Amino acid sequence: MPGNQFTLDDLKTVLRQAAGTDEGVDLDGDIIDTSFDDLGYESLALLETASRIERHHGISLDEDALGEAQTPRELIDLVNTHLPAA
Amino acid sequence: MTTATWVTGLGVAAPTGLSLAEYWAATLAGRGAIGPVTRFDASSYPARLAGEITGFVAEDHLPSRLLPQTDRMTRLALATADRAFADAGVNPADLPEFDVGVITASHSGGFEFGQNELRALWSKGGQYVSAYQSFAWFYAVNSGQISIRHGLRGPSSVVVSDQAGGLDAVAQARRQIRKGTAMVISGAVDASICPWGWVAQLTGGRLSTRDDAERAYLPFDDDATGHVPGEGGALLVLEDAGHARARGARVYGEIAGYAATTDPRRDSGREPTLQAAIEGALADSGVEPADIGAVFADAAAIPELDRVEAEAIAKVFGPSAVPVTAPKTMTGRLYSGAAPLDLAAACLAMRDGVIPPTVNTRPSPAYDLDLVTGAPRAAALRHVLVIARGHGGLNSAMVVRAVDPSAAADH
Numbered sequence: 038m039p040g041n042q043f044t045l046d047d048l049k050t051v052l053r054q055a056a057g058t059d060e061g062v063d064l065d066g067d068i069i070d071t072s073f074d075d076l077g078y079e080s081l082a083l084l085e086t087a088s089r090i091e092r093h094h095g096i097s098l099d100e101d102a103l104g105e106a107q108t109p110r111e112l113i114d115l116v117n118t119h120l121p122a123a
Numbered sequence: 124m125t126t127a128t129w130v131t132g133l134g135v136a137a138p139t140g141l142s143l144a145e146y147w148a149a150t151l152a153g154r155g156a157i158g159p160v161t162r163f164d165a166s167s168y169p170a171r172l173a174g175e176i177t178g179f180v181a182e183d184h185l186p187s188r189l190l191p192q193t194d195r196m197t198r199l200a201l202a203t204a205d206r207a208f209a210d211a212g213v214n215p216a217d218l219p220e221f222d223v224g225v226i227t228a229s230h231s232g233g234f235e236f237g238q239n240e241l242r243a244l245w246s247k248g249g250q251y252v253s254a255y256q257s258f259a260w261f262y263a264v265n266s267g268q269i270s271i272r273h274g275l276r277g278p279s280s281v282v283v284s285d286q287a288g289g290l291d292a293v294a295q296a297r298r299q300i301r302k303g304t305a306m307v308i309s310g311a312v313d314a315s316i317c318p319w320g321w322v323a324q325l326t327g328g329r330l331s332t333r334d335d336a337e338r339a340y341l342p343f344d345d346d347a348t349g350h351v352p353g354e355g356g357a358l359l360v361l362e363d364a365g366h367a368r369a370r371g372a373r374v375y376g377e378i379a380g381y382a383a384t385t386d387p388r389r390d391s392g393r394e395p396t397l398q399a400a401i402e403g404a405l406a407d408s409g410v411e412p413a414d415i416g417a418v419f420a421d422a423a424a425i426p427e428l429d430r431v432e433a434e435a436i437a438k439v440f441g442p443s444a445v446p447v448t449a450p451k452t453m454t455g456r457l458y459s460g461a462a463p464l465d466l467a468a469a470c471l472a473m474r475d476g477v478i479p480p481t482v483n484t485r486p487s488p489a490y491d492l493d494l495v496t497g498a499p500r501a502a503a504l505r506h507v508l509v510i511a512r513g514h515g516g517l518n519s520a521m522v523v524r525a526v527d528p529s530a531a532a533d534h
Binding site for chain 1: 186190253
């Protein structure tokens, strides 16, 4: 089983696989509160990212809540509310 | 006066070369690229040869952001568009965004991408299907991705009419330039050498099932038995003549004339209409048959279709009265990509005064055609005709005209 906490590193791995990295964007920089828009990810990229997270963790993310997650921190928090506590 | 549409940039993606120089050198040398399929294991399929593009590494050309969302044909098209703009000496980002459009043709969309997602759907479940399947398979996706990459917001569309589409798209681009758009990148790049694309083609019944690469695709030969599929195509930077002149662009030629016809039902007893398409393209160009220096044939390599094409050419030009060639015998048929590649070859043929050869074919005496075989033939070319036909009786013909350097210079 995957670990019980979804981390920024986990998210970066999924983002790279699901949607790649925009030119001029450094995912290894301080991105936790940078908007997905500024990171070059549009709604479809986030849909694909969320779909991979759901598959991997066997969870189902609420579509409306997903749409409201504008930054890595907000998406990570959303995912963690769906994971069983450590 | 209607503005002229000039070809000012060429980008090719051919099994025989990814750069213009490499492609043209191979084409003049008669160096074909048809061989056993390597993109998947075709050994158990009835057709096993293809004209594949080797040595294209998408990662070398495209940002990682584009890789998860693009089919092979789109990756090739994006790299080809980059080369076409570079060849034209244009950075589209420097032009007003509504001045440049993109109009491509597509034969079947992103088949390999679609195949992979369908496999995921049926073997693992819907949650494994990429969100990018929503557009990555789509016919219009090459136009869309080229538009996004270069910020082109002029008239943009896709034409779907099988092999004829390669000319139909360029004709549509010319219409938009006549209506006031300064520049349109147009043509087609197709690539669907994957099991799904393969069985779709097999169903059409037009694929050669031979294993000898030199005897598999033989248009206008008594031994013709279907075609070998290839992948690739070309994109042309088309430009309003005044715009091209003002920026001192190098000019390959003018898109001088075009016509398209649709055949009557085969059981109607009426004649096919390719001849009318050729005559229409000549009339649209304002030239006589004697002005045409060479014909790039559709070259179906289906005896009935070869006969129709040979008869149409002989009726318009007279028996064996015009040199005819089919360099696509080196690449296989590229579907919508074929005619744009022929247009590129026609431009280079006019530039260099040479008609590239048809390879492998031994011309049948049954046809009154002067087929250029064996070696390139020197010829001063002012006008070249390109023919492309699509499934279902679609016939398109286009005339490319040489442009004198003095006309291209800014006055």
